[in-house]
Amino acid sequence: MKRLRASSYLGWDVYLLENDWMKISIAPQLGGRIIQLELAGHEFLYANKDLAQKWSGSIVEESDGVWRNYGGEKIWPAPQGWDHANQWPGPPDEVLDGGLYSIEERVDAVHGSEAFLVSPVDDFTGLQIQRAIGLIPEKSGVRIKAQFTNFSDRPKKWSIWPVCQLKTEDFGEEVEYQVVCPISEHTQYDQGFKVMHGLVNNPQYRRNKNHLLVDYSYLVGKVGLDTDANWVAYIHKKTGKVLVYRFLVEKNGTYPDNTSVQIWSQGKGLIHSRNRIIEYGNDKRSNPPYLEVEVLSPLVELQPKGSMTFEYEILTSTLSEYCDISDVNEFGIIEDPICVQEQGDGFQLKAKYGVFGKGILKIQLVSSSEDYAENAEAIFQAEVSPITGVSIDVNLGIIEWKKERKIVVGLFDEKNRFMGVLDEFIYNNKKVYNCKI
Structure with missing residues (x-):
């Protein structure tokens, strides 16, 4: 600065x-x-x-x-x-x-x-x-x-x-x-x-x-x-x-x-x-x-x-051009919240965001009581900054939903330290999840 x-x-x-x-x-x-x-x-x-x-x-x-x-x-x-x-x-x-x-x-x-x-x-x-x-x-x-x-x-x-x-x-x-x-x-x-x-x-x-x-x-x-x-x-x-x-x-x-x-x-x-x-x-x-x-x-x-x-x-x-805003928190803007849909034999995840800082955005699948799992593999991750909107469209493959799970969109700094949750969604065993349809 x-x-x-x-x-x-x-x-x-x-x-x-x-x-x-x-x-x-x-x-x-x-x-x-x-x-x-x-x-x-x-x-x-x-x-x-x-x-x-x-x-x-x-x-x-x-x-x-x-x-x-x-x-x-x-x-x-x-x-x-x-x-x-x-x-x-x-x-x-x-x-x-x-x-x-x-x-x-x-x-x-x-x-x-x-x-x-x-x-x-x-x-x-x-x-x-x-x-x-x-x-x-x-x-x-x-x-x-x-x-x-x-x-x-x-x-x-x-x-x-x-x-x-x-x-x-x-x-x-x-x-x-x-x-x-x-x-x-x-x-x-x-x-x-x-x-x-x-x-x-x-x-x-x-x-x-x-x-x-x-x-x-x-x-x-x-x-x-x-x-x-x-x-x-x-x-x-x-x-x-x-x-x-x-x-x-x-x-x-x-x-x-x-x-x-x-x-x-x-x-x-x-x-x-x-x-x-x-x-x-x-x-x-x-x-x-x-x-x-x-x-x-x-x-x-x-x-x-x-x-x-x-x-x-x-x-x-x-954000995206001609977008709408769903919510705002201290880490960024939710344009389209997490949407999970069954597609073929697997699941497709879509979401759109804007962020207020530079870092790494990670999507993780965790237990419903967690904000993030330190050693969990990221379903999706990307470097993000305030000058470009974040658009996510990723195939999750086949997931065994054995118990209630939470999808967390978390922000991490450049040293991979957890900063906070931008968005989250608890899977509830339906065919369409949290989607704008």
Whole structure:
């Protein structure tokens, strides 16, 4: 992993963090945001090229009432609102969203180099934002720790609200960009989500079993979910490139708008906000297309000089073109889970994955109580990395299923040390096993 270094992106001064797969560009003068995040040269984030080279020190910033949306990934306070002093009335916000943050490099033996950013203190909310941004060792991911400190003279209740604007520039009639979020089994909403802005029957929203899918088609709108699955994913269907937020949901926590995830789609249409109707035009220059993935921490009451933190990860990988996502865990993405079918005199195994790190993927047949067998022969193994999807189609031959057995897809490092389970399936003596038919 390389050290933090100065560079330039679209004319903005930025600081880079890089490893074998990823590059992130951090712009302290643009509200301390990550302005771009790349996997093997693929850019995920929307960055407003019309504002290239401009920032709050070079133009009349948000004090003129205009929000200059630079794009990227940043931190906002929630709840958002314009009714009283316990809400954040932005954007625009010339301090927290558009202000100049300080930046310094911190290095330790475990996490390597990270960027540590600090905002000015905002007079209205009383907040100062700090965040530490670092690449995760041996993974195609970013680890972020955000902190709010209350510098006002009274208690205030806030949620830490990471907001990530994602590219949708070459969308067409076919779905090219999609956000996937699991729906909680215990959701309070009839559909598993609630529409917060825009059309109630917005055709971009559809439920697929236990997931909400947002199929981007340049219609303005926003949905919120009370998901407890700890992840939400964005897919560029044409390339199979995926960006995943992983975070912890507090089971008994109180969340803004009773949502732990919100998804905004920028496009044409009407919304009601700030006590008025707002129309977004059908003009991709003045109303540029993008998606927002937003995650929220629980609300915490901060005493004067009190602080709260929220930690999360942004991970990237590659799947098949025009794929779907079944599940996500700390090691990777399950596109198609293990499928075993009888074929001739034997069995055929199929599966598809994306991974968050380099290593060796092994499929083993073990007892139902094991995660892996150290000395067991691998049914299948292959070197894997985040820049290429993993597609498995292997004949297992004749297997004697004398007792309940488990098929485990495990990840091992380059020294053949077991790292964890990506997928597993317990054989239950049927002719079709766990297959999408």
